[in-house]
Amino acid sequence: MKTTRDYPVYDVIISGAGPVGLFLACELALAKCSVLVLEKAADPLSPLKQLPFGIRGLSSLTVEAFYRRGLLNELELHNRLKNPHQNAKQGPRRQVGHFAGIPFHEGDIDPSQWKYRLPGSTVTSLISEMQEIETVLARRAASLGVTIKRGLAITGFQQTFEGVKVQSGDQTFNAKWLVGCDGSRSVVRKACGFEFAGTEPEFTGYTVLADMADPEKLSPGRNVTPTGMYMQSQPGYVLIQDFDGGVFHSSEKPLTLEHVQEVLRRVSNTDVTITKLHIATTWTDRARQATAYRNGRILLAGDAAHIHSPLGGQGLNVGLGDAMNLGWKLAATINGIAPEGLLDSYYAERYPVGAQVLDWSRAQVAIMKPNPSARALYAILRDLINTRDGATYMAARVWGINTQYNFGSSHPLVGRSVPNFELEDGVMxxxxxxxxxxxxxxxxxxxxxxxxxxxxxxxxxxxxxxxxxxxxxxxxxxxxxxxxxxxxxxxxxxxxxxxxxxxxxxxxxx
Ligand SMILES: Cc1cc2nc3c(=O)[nH]c(=O)nc-3n(C[C@H](O)[C@H](O)[C@H](O)COP(=O)(O)OP(=O)(O)OC[C@H]3O[C@@H](n4cnc5c(N)ncnc54)[C@H](O)[C@@H]3O)c2cc1C
Known part of the structure; x- marks a missing residue:
């Protein structure tokens, strides 16, 4: 890190110490760039990042990314948590994912269709938790020399030809590059004027932890009902989708016990009674994506660049994919070893991946809508997903097994993640x-x-x-x-x- 005038100059300032910002920081520091991460929240711990709220499904590509950087063994929660869903079955009927609430099962998947997955491949998916992921990445970032300052929100910045002057309240920090990894309401995206194009929501989603007098009134598993969907994965922990056009979420009204109970009763068509509301959050299926990921020395990654409903658990995975893709390209640019156009290939490769994920979430919402046409489509999809090819297709999409960038080569492996070859000496x-x-x-x-x-x-x-x-x-x-x-x-x-x-x-x- 160099010092000019009053301020140290970092190679990169990252806005946001979420999983994407931290993963990117590690990638940049690995390539010897100096990195400052500014994080709005003073405390890295939050009940929303812990189980059950913080549960996150990691896809095959994310698992590979952690493995390739020697971090996979540090994710331990999945060992203790073989079965996070109390009602989940084991064996071939074990549910390993879903599309619009329609489960697909382990025993229906035909991995022999994935011809580039070798026996020594890492697992196709893994359960983790936001807090665990952030703790592991923050520890690695610190060991690589990344500075993380918490309790400092980026409030504005000025871009010049040579760099970026970043404001956090009355403090100023200088860097050559600024990357917005500051989530769905990204200040960096908004202040830099990135267009955020997409579609408006159909529903308000609720995640609720509550005491209930009679939780047994709610049916187990995922239940698609005439007004939405609900799922009680453990007593008192409920996900609800209410097709209100996203109105409640946008209203930013306080989430009261009375409101949650009214929504749950209506969607579940029961008279279940909530006696105490512990924690509740809302989300929607608004689907938007930045139409560019770079403006001069400002870049976007993760939820700052794309948002969509959490159905099917893809947002974190696509965001970590952004970080893995951007890290080495930005580092090469900073280190003066980037060929022409290398940094632009970040957008060229990642925009289509993000767009596909947005469409994947839109397709799910379309068949979950409480109307007869959606019901009819839902029934057909359910039949297809219950076939071997259907389940295999779904699993490949959700876990990113067949993701491939188009580099214009006719070779079937070019653009894909490298299979985990075992070399003759046993090294993977x-x-x-x-x-x-x-x-x-x-x-x-x-x-x-x-x-x-x-x-x-x-x-x-x-x-x-x-x-x-x-x-x-x-x-x-x-x-x-x-x-x-x-x-x-x-x-x-x-x-x-x-x-x-x-x-x-x-x-x-x-
Ligand atoms: C209920 C639910 C379930 C989900 N399940 C899954 C799943 O199973 N699998 C999956 O892949 N995805 C899932 N997701 C999506 C996933 O959580 C997000 O896509 C992911 O957290 C995005 O990571 P991020 O680092 O881009 O943003 P965030 O995790 O939002 O982190 C952004 C960080 O930036 C900080 N910040 C914000 N503003 C500023 C500022 N001005 N200055 C500095 N810092 C700032 C924030 O405090 C935060 O720490 C789920 C989401 C929800 C809501």
């Missing part, structure tokens, strides 16, 4: 990614590939070893975020490799 390729370097993986020991990799200095690590199952591949170029940039089935062409590498890395000057 995901374990070689802890330091955030790109990797040239050469299964056939081709000397000319080694020479090509050397041209990119320490941006590229050359790994030459046979794999137990190389999926018929001879060599692969893997970006720091674990995405395959180039692949050859046999006789790798060094010219092709170099062309691909030049798109993501800069050749070192002798």
């Amino acid at each position: 390729i995901g374990e070689c990614m802890h330091n955030g370097q790109g990797i040239l993986l050469d299964f056939d020991g081709n000397a000319s590939l080694k020479k090509t990799a050397a041209a990119y200095g320490d941006q590229l690590r050359y790994v030459s070893r046979h794999a137990k199952n190389c999926l018929g591949i001879s060599a692969l170029l893997v970006r720091p975020d674990g995405i395959i940039a180039w692949a050859a089935d046999n006789d790798p062409d060094c010219k092709e490799l170099q062309q691909a590498a030049d798109r993501w890395f800069v050749q070192k000057v002798e």
Whole structure:
């Protein structure tokens, strides 16, 4: 970190120490950038981040991201919490996800359709908790030298040609770049004038922890009713969707016991009685996405860039995907080793992923609406999801198994997350990614590939070893975020490799 005038200059200031801001901070610090995270909340702990409110389903891509940075073993909650839903079954009928409240079951999924998932792959999904994720990431960030200042909300900023002057009340901080990871109501997004385009809500969602006189009046599991949906996953812990056009959520009226009870009674069509309201929050299915993720030296990631209903649990996963994608690109830009257009590829790759997630949540809302057409569609979807192909499709979408960026290559692996190859010495390729370097993986020991990799200095690590199952591949170029940039089935062409590498890395000057 350099000091000019009165203020230290950071490479990057991140607004928000949520999971996305913290993951991004770790990625930048791993690449030796100086990072300051400013967080509005003084206390990192909150009942809303703890179970049951803070429960979060992590997708396959998120699990891989934690694994590749050596953080997966630090997420421990899932070991203690094999079955967070009291009513969930075990065995083949175990519910492992849902679409619009229609469950899909473990035994219906056919993983043999996922031909790039090797036996040593990390799990397809994992239960975690906001507090656990933030604690693990904050600890890693601190160990990498990131400064986190809590109780300091960003209130404004000025962008110049050289950097950004960031205000938090009467304090000023300087940085070369500012990234808004400050959630759905992002001050950075609003103050920078990013357009936030999308659709208005259909419902107000409620998450409620309450004492009830007669919780048994509520049916177990997810219940789609003529006015909405409710689910009691443990006595007194209830999710409700009330199709009020999102009016209550927008009104910002206080959440009283009387109001929650009225909504729950109406949606569940019971006369259940709430005796004490412990905690309640509301949310909606408003779906909006920034039409650009960058304005000069200001960038957006996570909920600051896209919001949608939490149905199907995707927001955190897509946000962490943003952070994994942006981290190394912004670091390379700061470190002067970014090829032309590298930073712009962040938006080009992540906008379509965010847009797909918004549509995924809209599709669910469309069939949950309390009207006859939606009911009819719901019934058809339920039948399809109960088939093997249907459940496999749903699981692949929800867990991000087939996510692929379009790099214009005809090779089926290019643009995908690298399979977790087990090398001949037992080392897994995901374990070689802890330091955030790109990797040239050469299964056939081709000397000319080694020479090509050397041209990119320490941006590229050359790994030459046979794999137990190389999926018929001879060599692969893997970006720091674990995405395959180039692949050859046999006789790798060094010219092709170099062309691909030049798109993501800069050749070192002798
Ligand atoms: C009920 C519910 C269930 C969900 N379940 C899932 C799930 O299972 N799986 C999933 O993938 N997603 C889920 N989500 C969505 C997920 O929680 C969010 O997408 C995720 O938290 C976004 O992370 P973030 O870091 O972008 O934003 P946030 O988690 O919102 O963090 C933003 C941070 O910025 C801080 N901040 C705000 N303003 C400022 C400011 N001006 N200056 C400095 N700091 C500021 C905030 O205090 C906060 O710490 C769920 C959401 C809800 C509501």
